[in-house]
Amino acid sequence: MTTMTMHIDAPVEKVFPFFKDPKALADITVMETEYFDVKETRQGTGTFFSWRSKIAGIPFEGFEVYTDVVPNKHITEKSSRAMMGTWDYDFEPEGKGTKVTMRHHPRSFWRLPPVNYLMALAQSRMMASFAPQVKERIETAGTKPAKSA
Incomplete structure (x- = not known):
């Protein structure tokens, strides 16, 4: 499991919706990734999207679904791809901002030690x-995505 915690200078009511919206995250991905078939649900649980990317020149496709959403507190995102595994996002008020903890849980053969x-x-x-x-986008531009997926 890989864990990262960051502080965002914005209230949880502004941070959480950004993470809940796959389109908001689409243009922040580290690798060049195409998002498509995005379907959002009002409550969040059941939101899903498909994606395409190349890693080291090898094409990959996947499907993500939000399996657990607790407003302003938690999101669990599960992937069809073992390398993407499961992501947990936890949100806590911290001063005037929000503490965001991201945890990645790999699946399948990724658990082999090397x-x-x-x-x-x-x-x-x-x-x-x-x-x-993510921090810059939320703190300076709000929760609206820069481009649509």
Whole structure:
């Protein structure tokens, strides 16, 4: 499991909707990724989307679904791809801002120690690149996505 925590200078009521909206995150992804078939539900649970990307020149496709959404507190996102696994996002008020904790749980063969180590290293680097972009977007531009998926 890979974990990262960040502070965003915005109230949880502004941060949570950004993470709940797959279209808001679409243009912040670390790799060039195409999002399509986005279907949002009002409550969040059941929201899903498909994606296409290339990793080291190898094409990948996947399907993500939000399996647990607790407004302003928690989101669980499960992927059809083992390398993407499951992501948990927890939100807590912290001063005038929000503490966001992201946890990645790999599945399948990624749990083999040498492969798991490499995957954890890659996920840590992706999180380190992703987090500042999310923080900046929310703190400066609000929760509206810059482009549609």
